Amino acid sequence: MPDLFDQATYADLRKPLLDASGLPPVCYHDPAFYRRELETIFARGWTLIGRLDQLATAGDYFTATLGEAGVVAVRDNDGTVRVFANACRHRGTPLVSGSGNLRSFICPYHSWIFALDGSLRGAGGMEQTADFRLEDYPLIEVRSADWGGFLFACLDESAPTLAAWLGDLPGRLSHYRLEEMVATRVSRTIVACNWKLWVENFMEGYHISTVHRSTISKQKVVNMPEDPGPGQVVSIYERHEGTRALLQGDSGFPPIETLAGDSAAGSRFLLIYPSSMLAIAVDAIWSLVCTPLGPESTEVTATYCFPKSRTERADFEEIAARYYRRVDITLPEDDSICELQQRGLRSPLARPGRFSAKEKIVHAMDNWIIDRVVGPAEPIG
Numbered sequence: 042m043p044d045l046f047d048q049a050t051y052a053d054l055r056k057p058l059l060d061a062s063g064l065p066p067v068c069y070h071d072p073a074f075y076r077r078e079l080e081t082i083f084a085r086g087w088t089l090i091g092r093l094d095q096l097a098t099a100g101d102y103f104t105a106t107l108g109e110a111g112v113v114a115v116r117d118n119d120g121t122v123r124v125f126a127n128a129c130r131h132r133g134t135p136l137v138s139g140s141g142n143l144r145s146f147i148c149p150y151h152s153w154i155f156a157l158d159g160s161l162r163g164a165g166g167m168e169q170t171a172d173f174r175l176e177d178y179p180l181i182e183v184r185s186a187d188w189g190g191f192l193f194a195c196l197d198e199s200a201p202t203l204a205a206w207l208g209d210l211p212g213r214l215s216h217y218r219l220e221e222m223v224a225t226r227v228s229r230t231i232v233a234c235n236w237k238l239w240v241e242n243f244m245e246g247y248h249i250s251t252v253h254r255s256t257i258s259k260q261k262v263v264n265m266p267e268d269p270g271p272g273q274v275v276s277i278y279e280r281h282e283g284t285r286a287l288l289q290g291d292s293g294f295p296p297i298e299t300l301a302g303d304s305a306a307g308s309r310f311l312l313i314y315p316s317s318m319l320a321i322a323v324d325a326i327w328s329l330v331c332t333p334l335g336p337e338s339t340e341v342t343a344t345y346c347f348p349k350s351r352t353e354r355a356d357f358e359e360i361a362a363r364y365y366r367r368v369d370i371t372l373p374e375d376d377s378i379c380e381l382q383q384r385g386l387r388s389p390l391a392r393p394g395r396f397s398a399k400e401k402i403v404h405a406m407d408n409w410i411i412d413r414v415v416g417p418a419e420p421i422g
């Protein structure tokens with residue numbers, strides 16, 4: 042087995058796209074490599090955890106996972122959105138799961154009570170404990186920030202700000218009015234593959250005519266990776282007629298009124314490193330977040346968003362169902378191919394492959410990962 046933490050192992054990956062080879066297959070299942078990814082990537086970057094509109098009123102909450110840390114996002118009584126470790130300060134029990142609304146967090150183990158701002162308000166039974174003061178045991182708050190209505194969190198206090206992480210993305214997407222969108226549906230699926238396979242698949246269109254041959258392959262699409270900006274973001278722009286958010290033949294909502302130029306004539310697929318993705322069509326957007334659960338297990342959270350004006354229409358649910366159907370048919374096609382690929386890569390006979398010109402982002406992403414897990418490439422010459 043190659044030394045996965047030696048720069049020399051990745052010499053071929055470091056070459057230009059059309060000369061390069063992919064990651065060693067063992068990077069997709071080795072526990073030590075996976076652990077290093079958690080430490081150097083997921084513990085340090087920003088992850089999309091949900092939408093602010095999912096926290097419309099005080100007490101609304103949802104849970105999410107940041108690397109190995111369970112967290113809960115909540116709107117407190119002052120209207121501030123906060124993200125906390127989803128762990129009781131007594132003996133660590135998660136306080137909540139899923140989403141909902143509550144007036145305070147009451148631990149399911151011994152009923153310690155935390156206010157929505159994280160302060161510990163009640164700890165019955167602790168009266169005799171020496172030097173125990175409620176104010177010393179608030180919930181642990183996690184760094185959070187938002188953009189376009191999307192809430193992100195980061196475990197690393199020394200990481201760049203979210204604004205620096207996103208670079209010029211907010212400016213490039215301002216005309217989509219993302220902050221005026223509403224999340225109308227969230228689905229979660231556990232896929233038996235390494236997180237990288239799912240993200241790589243999402244960021245290339247090469248597989249569409251094979252994997253999605255009977256569903257979305259008919260549309261004529263010109264696929265163009267965009268120049269990376271200063272942020273930790275890579276993106277593909279696809280020029281085409283109509284929307285990519287529906288199956289062929291279905292009719293939907295009108296395009297977003299504020300779009301012009303390229304945005305009105307195609308779709309964007311973005312990866313905000315490491316594993317937060319946006320599919321931006323002319324009439325709807327989805328966010329997709331891959332949460333690694335283990336070297337060969339990934340949770341995919343898909344959130345569907347529409348402009349608020351669409352959600353207020355009497356026929357919203359009827360039309361939105363067509364958008365959901367599109368994704369409910371095509372995402373399982375991606376899940377299945379990623380699971381199949383995982384089985385192939387687990388073989389001791391598996392070898393690194395080569396890239397097509399259509400896999401520019403896969404190559405960029407794999408290099409980004411090795412920059413963090415092993416270190417930046419040494420300058421040539």
Ligand code: FES
Pocket residue numbers: 129130131132133134148149150151152153
């Ligand atoms: S673990 Fe939460 S009250 Fe004991």
Ligand SMILES: [Fe+2]
Pocket residue numbers: 242243248249252253375
């Ligand atoms: Fe796909």
